[in-house]
Amino acid sequence: MIKPLIAGNWKMYKTPSEAELFALELKKIPQQNDRDVLVCVPFPALVGVSRILKDSGIFVGAQNVYPAKEGAFTGEVSPLMIKDAGASFVICGHSERRQIFEETDQFISEKVKIVVDCGMTPILCVGETLQQNEEGKTFSVVESQLKIGLQHISSSLINNVVIAYEPVWAIGTGKNASPQQAQQVHLFIKRVLEKIYGGSSTMVRVLYGGSVKPENIDELMSQPDINGVLVGGASLKIESFSRIVSFKKN
Numbered sequence: 001m002i003k004p005l006i007a008g009n010w011k012m013y014k015t016p017s018e019a020e021l022f023a024l025e026l027k028k029i030p031q032q033n034d035r036d037v038l039v040c041v042p043f044p045a046l047v048g049v050s051r052i053l054k055d056s057g058i059f060v061g062a063q064n065v066y067p068a069k070e071g072a073f074t075g076e077v078s079p080l081m082i083k084d085a086g087a088s089f090v091i092c093g094h095s096e097r098r099q100i101f102e103e104t105d106q107f108i109s110e111k112v113k114i115v116v117d118c119g120m121t122p123i124l125c126v127g128e129t130l131q132q133n134e135e136g137k138t139f140s141v142v143e144s145q146l147k148i149g150l151q152h153i154s155s156s157l158i159n160n161v162v163i164a165y166e167p168v169w170a171i172g173t174g175k176n177a178s179p180q181q182a183q184q185v186h187l188f189i190k191r192v193l194e195k196i197y198g199g200s201s202t203m204v205r206v207l208y209g210g211s212v213k214p215e216n217i218d219e220l221m222s223q224p225d226i227n228g229v230l231v232g233g234a235s236l237k238i239e240s241f242s243r244i245v246s247f248k249k250n
């Protein structure tokens with residue numbers, strides 16, 4: 001049985017003080033043992049939010065990392081710094097980083113590797129653009145992103161990785177993939193993982209991301225191969241995030 005993961009991605013929202021106030025609200029959400037909850041916060045908020053959520057059962061993560069333990073990389077943040085600040089997860093290869101900052105699959109694969117090497121869990125984001133979707137390339141794009149993104153991860157480590165399927169056309173647009181469309185791609189992702197890793201990948205969590213909201217969470221989570229969600233906009237308000245965290249399968 002795979003334990004679902006409900007992850008919030010705050011993107012570049014909330015100052016450290018706002019983030020800490022929000023973390024105090026998060027702590028009040030009744031925790032359920034059958035699911036994990038995570039918030040991926042901006043770097044400056046990591047220490048404060050981690051202190052508040054320590055012992056709450058809610059995990060804290062970062063939204064990016066530079067793939068080196070230390071060095072002359074002005075302005076970058078290393079995995080060791082992130083871990084020491086209290087993070088146990090790191091989002092790698094979010095589509096905003098692929099598109100705005102031109103991150104390649106190769107570069108993302110180095111991030112995935114170093115995050116695992118440092119004892120944290122990478123959330124590797126994959127997903128096709130609108131154009132790729134319309135050209136019928138969803139499966140080939142996702143397969144290639146997975147193969148390259150995971151190229152440094154061996155069978156013995158694959159269960160330390162989370163995959164997030166986030167169709168780019170559904171992120172922040174209000175348009176979500178239908179639960180059935182998402183389920184089809186999730187099943188495909190599981191087959192690709194099985195092709196690469198055989199039986200070792202059966203416990204890998206595959207999350208869906210893209211305009212997840214209180215109105216669609218229950219149906220998404222009722223799909224057999226959707227093992228959680230990565231939530232942007234709706235994770236910024238306590239009312240919507242607490243409803244998403246309290247999902248019920250239909």
Ligand code: PEP
Binds near residue numbers: 009166172210232
């Ligand atoms: C995201 O930031 O990963 C995301 C899926 O955003 P939204 O939920 O706002 O579409």
